[in-house]
Amino acid sequence: MTHVPHTVASLLDLIPPHTIQDIIEYQTNLPEDSLDDWEPRHLYAAEMLCSYAESIYSQRLETKTLKLRQKLQMLD
DSSP states (O other), rough: OOOOHHHHHHHHHHHOOHHHHHHHHHHHHHGGGGGGGGGGGHHHHHHHHHHHHHHHHHHHHHHHHHHHHHHHHTTO
């Protein structure tokens, strides 16, 4: 798990949990070829979102963050 900087966590604290879940699901459901357009900052943001969700909402969003992480690994 990646460390989430305090500023990122503070910003994500303002977003309701259901919205974070919706964001993760939306990113996971994007077509694989859309990942080619992602810049490094987009990958970093997705990683931070997964790490935040896993640390704050642990089991509630674990399967959803796992799916997004698997998708991000396709880029490596």
